[in-house]
Amino acid sequence: MLINAFNDALTLIVSADPDLIEILLLSVQVSFSALAIAGILAMPLGTILAISHFRGRKLLITFLNAMMGLPPVVVGLFVYLMLSRSGPLGILELLYTPTAMIIAQVILIIPIIASLTYQVIEELNREYKDLFLSLKISPQQAVFAYLWDARYSLFTTLLAGFGRAISEVGAVMIVGGNINHLTRIMTTAIALETSKGELSLALSLGIVLLTIALLVNAIVISIKTFAGEKGYV
């Protein structure tokens, strides 16, 4: 029975089953959008935290670190409350739309990207600070140099954010509702299909998701190796 499900799963993948493709594309679309938005917000935030001094900076860093371990269902609940009819943003009618899922994923991965960016830039800042002061580099030039010289590490932080977003289930389930053809993505579909006993679609999605995760990790490792060989360490 398990063998059959596995065979069916592979058939679904090889034959590019339309349902599977639809779910895969929506997943990727949602998580890429979340990644883009979170990256635009979190990378400057992490950079500012790393190179400037202001009141509450330490607190914010601690807060972001704590937020990295945030239970996704709690984020889902929070976004649900915000977007529900009676919530402050209820008027936008976003609940149970891909946008709601994007919002939840953005909130989930901002702390990851911001914290990792902070760590990367902070380390570089400690290394470069004296030289930049000595050369009288302007703050803008310095920020540009940090981002450029940290580009490989920063790219891997984005991949980490993407990996977290695409594999998350609790938050998107609550705010997306797992509606067929509308908000059904890989993780929520796996949860549903498994509970229905429809193992072949669940398995095929699982294989695809696993492949994506492995791919992301493989890219991270090759970037790290490449960067190490080039002296970006």
Added chain:
Amino acid sequence: MSNTPLIEVTNLSLKLSNADVLSSITIASTDPGVTMVMGPNGAGKSLFLRCLHGLTIPTGGSIKIFGNSILGTSTDQAMVFQKPVLLRRSVIDNLKFAGSTNTQRNAIDDALSLARLQDKQHFPAKLLSGGEQQRLALSRALLREPKLLVLDEPTASLDPASVQIIEQVIQDFTERGGKVIFVSHDIGQAKRLGSEIIFLHMGRVLEHSVASAFFNNPVTDEARAYLNGHIII
């Protein structure tokens, strides 16, 4: 002109985590040549240089260089750190980064040949050997055409041929009117290059005299012990 001190340090003190690392340093130097700063490990030489370069703000006292108060770093000065700070970029990009917009291509070439790194210009700077890194850092500092060069053990890990080249460069620099402050533990080198010596011990200036006087007739027991290679407490 000659009676305006080039370096004027008045009652300089520096406290770090409650330790007096520099105490009541007062110096007025009109010496246009190489000022050698000597003293045992932990005497405070590097911190003293950081203060002179405007990187570390002293706890008390004042510093004037060429008659100008040092309140921060200045493009009149360039510093080479005891541990070279290089960007995670190629050799040539490290030089280009330090050059101003009107630095000519042949100035970069000159710096490359001075560092004897023409063949490695596209090699990652961080993967150079210790000596090669020091040569690059010094060439980069000279590219800024400073009036004052602040050098913290710039030849500590160089082979004899490189030391000779660097010493020649420093002599040429002073002949063109540049001022040099130089930390070295190499007594032979101090004799070759130094026109005056500042001897630091436990954060205090114990001797400040013309080089020949310092080497022939050190006044303090500490300086005598240092020159004879004894451990001083």
